[in-house]
Amino acid sequence: MPTPNSGYVTLNVEHFWGNYCPMEWFTILLSSFITAITPVGFIVDTVVANTLRAQVAGVEELAVRVDNTPSYQPIQGKVDRIRIASRGLEPIENLRIDSFELETDPLDFDLNRIQEPGGIKKLRESLRKPFQGAFHMVIKETDLNQALESPNIKIQIQKLLDQVLPPQAPRFEILKLRLNFLPENRLGLEVELKQEAEEGQESNQLDITAEVGFQVEGGRSIKLIDLSATLNERKLSQRFLGLLTEGINQQLDLAIFENQGIIARILKLNLNEDTLDIVAFFRLNPASAEEP
Incomplete structure (x- = not known):
């Protein structure tokens, strides 16, 4: 780990x-x-x-x-x-x-x-x-997208986001979260986040889009592959996306149970x-x- x-x-x-x-x-x-x-x-x-x-x-x-x-x-x-x-x-x-x-x-x-x-x-x-x-x-x-819009599930996803961000990082509120099922085991993601602003400052909004494929290895783990993403219409670096993919893949191994x-x-x-x-x-x- x-x-x-x-x-x-x-x-x-x-x-x-x-x-x-x-x-x-x-x-x-x-x-x-x-x-x-x-x-x-x-x-x-x-x-x-x-x-x-x-x-x-x-x-x-x-x-x-x-x-x-x-x-x-x-x-x-x-x-x-x-x-x-x-x-x-x-x-x-x-x-x-x-x-x-x-x-x-x-x-x-x-x-x-x-x-x-x-x-x-x-x-x-x-x-x-x-x-x-x-x-x-x-x-x-x-059904999955309706679930992501429901208050009880949205709260849990917000908690997960708060856990992922380091303590010194700005806080973000999830405004929109949508998944798009694509052919050939690929998944699209649309996210809108609103940064919590300090008093007297304007809040920033982040629009994130991503697309990723996945494959099963040995029946016991799911591997994300070919991740691409944009932040406010600007492409994110492959180095950052590689680190993100590796971190998530660590948690998609069924050995954790x-x-x-x-x-x-x-x-x-x-x-x-x-x-x-x-x-x-x-x-x-x-x-x-x-x-x-």
Whole structure:
């Protein structure tokens, strides 16, 4: 990881997305089995679906299938497979995912331990074997740009900007932030920033446009490539853009989640003019006795 003096621009991506980690959804999913009154399959399906609906901001369509052979396995903490298909899912308010599908391998967990609060750490402690599966997610450009204009998400992005800028740098307010999906895995960005002016001074406005490509390396990291950008219609130097790219790429390596016992690999990532299409594999390892 680069140090503050290394010259790289760093982003605390793990902190920014910490409140919205997908593994928290899986914690909810597993915990819902505890509330099932009977292990009959369709009732377990209903309990899981209702619990998920209660824990997200909204969902337009949701289908859940829990496979158990024999049917009494859930009371032993065992499930053969979970399949979830959704459309119009909002994990947080104003962030719409056009479609989200999840399928797991067999699960085996301790029902008593999973009842204890503690998020991912307690979930890992309850696992008797790794919890793994794959998901397919599609996000539309229009939905993402609507999210970027919503107050709750805009506040989080403003906080991220404030963290990136060094303490001695001027403060900037985000006036506009828009993403443009382009062919061949390229992404465009339009940003308008207003500099906070001292009393008696006029505030400056910065208009930034950028275009960048990306590629997946080894399934575990996303690399930004061929970044070009302008500031108030003047091209930014490639040296600066190179440092910026290196700093961001450091944070787009999925290895940053491995200290939480989460292994993730990107199987597919395609961007076109309308949608971002992602397929990924995940595995949550049981907590080892040596871990604190």
